[in-house]
Amino acid sequence: MEHPEQVPQTDRATLAGLGESRLLEEVFAAYGGLPGGGVLVGPGDDTAYLRVPSGAVLATTDTVVRGRDWRDEWSTGEDVGVKVVTQNLADLAAMGGRGTGLLVTLVAPQDLPVDWVRDLLAGTAWAATRAGVPVVGGDLSSAGAQEVVVSVTALGELGEGVARPVLRSGARAGDVLAVSGPLGRSGAGLLLLRRGVAPGRDGQEAGLLDHHRRPTTDLEQGPVAARAGARSMIDVSDGLVRDADRVARASGVRVRLDPGPLDRLAGLLQPALAPADARAQVLAGGEEHELLATFPPRTGPPDGWTVLGQVVPSQADDEPPAGVWLEGRRLDPRTGGWDHFGG
Amino acid sequence: MEHPEQVPQTDRATLAGLGESRLLEEVFAAYGGLPGGGVLVGPGDDTAYLRVPSGAVLATTDTVVRGRDWRDEWSTGEDVGVKVVTQNLADLAAMGGRGTGLLVTLVAPQDLPVDWVRDLLAGTAWAATRAGVPVVGGDLSSAGAQEVVVSVTALGELGEGVARPVLRSGARAGDVLAVSGPLGRSGAGLLLLRRGVAPGRDGQEAGLLDHHRRPTTDLEQGPVAARAGARSMIDVSDGLVRDADRVARASGVRVRLDPGPLDRLAGLLQPALAPADARAQVLAGGEEHELLATFPPRTGPPDGWTVLGQVVPSQADDEPPAGVWLEGRRLDPRTGGWDHFGG
Incomplete structure (x- = not known):
C-alpha cells in the first residue's frame, strides 16, 4: 500500500499541497544546524549511525497525541515540539544520562497546516539545541483522519563520571528523597487553562502556563545526581506520588513524605492556585519532568x-508492601490523595 | 493533560476494559522471553540500556498507520507486527547491520479489541525472535479517534567483520547492481487483494499474499553483502526504480538495468499476474525489503x-544528472515506468 491516496495538490498551506519532498527539505533545513559531533551518518540514509564511546547506549521513546496530550487552542506546534523532546530527554536524565541523538516521527493528516509543522520543527530543534543533541532521523507518515501524533525516540549515554545507570529499584531504607526543582507547575498551568485563565506574559500564572506548554528543566541534574551518589531516580512525569510509588515498589520500600517541604512547594503555586489545589498539584501534577531521586x-x-522525605523499610503487614506515605497514611498513586482502601 | 478521559470499564474485550496495567503485563509477557544478551536494562525503567561493543550504534524508525499501510480486512494484527519489525530491521541490514534492540509504540483508540493488540504483540515478538533481537522498550498511548498507529525504532550494530556502514552514496561507475532475492511479490500480493482474489493456503498466489502481509527476508544478507565488498546498499521499500534512483542520485551515477533479469523476476510472478503487471511490479512494487546493492x-x-545491471557514469547532458535507465530510456522514479519528461 505504498501509494497513499492522492489529494488535490493546490493548497500550498497544507501538507498535501506542499508535498513530501518539499516537506523533507524543510525538515533537513530545520535540523541541519544542530550539534552533531558523534554523528557518523545523519538523516538521509537507511539508518543513522552514532558513535557510542562508552560502549553502551540508553534508549527511550515517548509519543504525544493531539487531543490527549495537547489541545490546539492551548498549545502551538512549537510548544508540542519542546514538550515531547523534553520529556524524552528527561527520561535519559533520570538514568544519569544525556542525549546523543533524537529520532522524530510525525503522523499527520494531509490537510494539516504546514505552519503547524514548521512550528513543530522549530520547537523540537530549539529543545534539541538547548540540550546539545542532534536530530539524526525520523519518519513522516500521513493519516486519514484528524489524528496528529508526534513520536520521539531519544538515544543517550551516561554522563561523564557516571559509572552505571541509576534505576528505580535502588532506593534503600535510610535514603533521603529529594527533587531537583519545583513541583506541580505543569498541572497548575493546565488547571488555569481549564478555568479559562488568559494571563499576560509575565507573572506567576504566565510561568505556570509556560511550564505546562513547554516544560524545560535542567537536564544536567541527572548526571549531577548520579555523580552525587543517587541510588534511585525517576523523572516526575505522572505526579510525585505516582512516580515515588514506582520507585517504592521497584525498590521494595516505603517512601515517607514530609509535610513541610510539600507545603513550601505548594506555596510557590499560590496565590495563582488556592492552597488545597496547590497541595494537590504538588502531590499529583504530572508532566513536571523534574528529577526525583534518593541519596x-x-x-x-x-x-x-x-x-x-525519607526512605523507610516497608512494614511486615503493609499490603501492598511498598508505597508512599504522608502523616501516617498511605497515598493512592492513582490520585495522589489518601488511599481509602489500601492503608 | 495526564488524565485521559475515563470511559466505562466494563468491556474486557477492548483496551479500555482491560486497563493499562493489565495491558502492560501482557506486553511484558509477550516480550519477556526474547533473546537479550546485550540488554543491561530492559523495559520497565525510564530508559533501556544496551551494550554497544563496537562503539557505534545504528538507529532507524518506521511507522505504520491503519488504512494507509494496512487494511484490517486484509491483514491481522500479527501481520502488521511482522511487517513493521521487518521493515525496520531491513533498514539496519541495508547498512550492513543487524538488530540489537527494538522499541515498539502503539497509539490506539480505547475501543480497539484487545485481541488485535495480542496479535500485534505476537507478530512483533515472532519477527523479533526470528531476528534474534529483544524488545527493550516502547510506549502506549490512547487516541481519541479511530486511528491505529504502530511505530518501531530499531537499534543495531554493524555485522561481524563489517568495518563501516554501507551507504547509498558509495556506488561507482563499473559496479555491478544486484538484489538479494525476488522483487514485486508484495506489490503483486496487494494487486491480488485489490482484485478480490481469495486464494487457498498453498500455491503461487498464497505466497504473494503472504509476502505482502508479512514480508520476511534473509536479513543476514546485509552483513553478507557488506563483507563481500558492497559499495552501496538500500532495501527495496518503495520499489526497485525508486530505490535504485535514490542510490543513483546519492552517488551521482546512472544505474542501467538489464532487461533479461527483470524478465526472469517477472516470470516468478506469473501466471498469478499477467506479464505486463508482473513487469510493473518488479520495477515499482514496494515493501519488498530485499536488499539492493552495488559491488x-x-x-x-x-x-x-x-x-x-551496471552502474555507469552519468552523462554530461543528463538532467537530472543521475537516474535509472532501461533500454536507453530513463525510468520515472515516481512510477517505475518510462519518464516522459525527464529523458
Whole structure:
C-alpha cells in the first residue's frame, strides 16, 4: 500500500499541497544546524549511525497525541515540539544520562497546516539545541483522519563520571528523597487553562502556563545526581506520588513524605492556585519532568535540590508492601490523595 | 493533560476494559522471553540500556498507520507486527547491520479489541525472535479517534567483520547492481487483494499474499553483502526504480538495468499476474525489503544474489544528472515506468 491516496495538490498551506519532498527539505533545513559531533551518518540514509564511546547506549521513546496530550487552542506546534523532546530527554536524565541523538516521527493528516509543522520543527530543534543533541532521523507518515501524533525516540549515554545507570529499584531504607526543582507547575498551568485563565506574559500564572506548554528543566541534574551518589531516580512525569510509588515498589520500600517541604512547594503555586489545589498539584501534577531521586543519608542531595522525605523499610503487614506515605497514611498513586482502601 | 478521559470499564474485550496495567503485563509477557544478551536494562525503567561493543550504534524508525499501510480486512494484527519489525530491521541490514534492540509504540483508540493488540504483540515478538533481537522498550498511548498507529525504532550494530556502514552514496561507475532475492511479490500480493482474489493456503498466489502481509527476508544478507565488498546498499521499500534512483542520485551515477533479469523476476510472478503487471511490479512494487546493492565488478555479488545491471557514469547532458535507465530510456522514479519528461 505504498501509494497513499492522492489529494488535490493546490493548497500550498497544507501538507498535501506542499508535498513530501518539499516537506523533507524543510525538515533537513530545520535540523541541519544542530550539534552533531558523534554523528557518523545523519538523516538521509537507511539508518543513522552514532558513535557510542562508552560502549553502551540508553534508549527511550515517548509519543504525544493531539487531543490527549495537547489541545490546539492551548498549545502551538512549537510548544508540542519542546514538550515531547523534553520529556524524552528527561527520561535519559533520570538514568544519569544525556542525549546523543533524537529520532522524530510525525503522523499527520494531509490537510494539516504546514505552519503547524514548521512550528513543530522549530520547537523540537530549539529543545534539541538547548540540550546539545542532534536530530539524526525520523519518519513522516500521513493519516486519514484528524489524528496528529508526534513520536520521539531519544538515544543517550551516561554522563561523564557516571559509572552505571541509576534505576528505580535502588532506593534503600535510610535514603533521603529529594527533587531537583519545583513541583506541580505543569498541572497548575493546565488547571488555569481549564478555568479559562488568559494571563499576560509575565507573572506567576504566565510561568505556570509556560511550564505546562513547554516544560524545560535542567537536564544536567541527572548526571549531577548520579555523580552525587543517587541510588534511585525517576523523572516526575505522572505526579510525585505516582512516580515515588514506582520507585517504592521497584525498590521494595516505603517512601515517607514530609509535610513541610510539600507545603513550601505548594506555596510557590499560590496565590495563582488556592492552597488545597496547590497541595494537590504538588502531590499529583504530572508532566513536571523534574528529577526525583534518593541519596544515602550521609551524602544527601546536590546543591539546589529539595529534600522531600525519607526512605523507610516497608512494614511486615503493609499490603501492598511498598508505597508512599504522608502523616501516617498511605497515598493512592492513582490520585495522589489518601488511599481509602489500601492503608 | 495526564488524565485521559475515563470511559466505562466494563468491556474486557477492548483496551479500555482491560486497563493499562493489565495491558502492560501482557506486553511484558509477550516480550519477556526474547533473546537479550546485550540488554543491561530492559523495559520497565525510564530508559533501556544496551551494550554497544563496537562503539557505534545504528538507529532507524518506521511507522505504520491503519488504512494507509494496512487494511484490517486484509491483514491481522500479527501481520502488521511482522511487517513493521521487518521493515525496520531491513533498514539496519541495508547498512550492513543487524538488530540489537527494538522499541515498539502503539497509539490506539480505547475501543480497539484487545485481541488485535495480542496479535500485534505476537507478530512483533515472532519477527523479533526470528531476528534474534529483544524488545527493550516502547510506549502506549490512547487516541481519541479511530486511528491505529504502530511505530518501531530499531537499534543495531554493524555485522561481524563489517568495518563501516554501507551507504547509498558509495556506488561507482563499473559496479555491478544486484538484489538479494525476488522483487514485486508484495506489490503483486496487494494487486491480488485489490482484485478480490481469495486464494487457498498453498500455491503461487498464497505466497504473494503472504509476502505482502508479512514480508520476511534473509536479513543476514546485509552483513553478507557488506563483507563481500558492497559499495552501496538500500532495501527495496518503495520499489526497485525508486530505490535504485535514490542510490543513483546519492552517488551521482546512472544505474542501467538489464532487461533479461527483470524478465526472469517477472516470470516468478506469473501466471498469478499477467506479464505486463508482473513487469510493473518488479520495477515499482514496494515493501519488498530485499536488499539492493552495488559491488565492484571483480568481486560481484554474493551467492544467491541476482545481477540486475551496471552502474555507469552519468552523462554530461543528463538532467537530472543521475537516474535509472532501461533500454536507453530513463525510468520515472515516481512510477517505475518510462519518464516522459525527464529523458
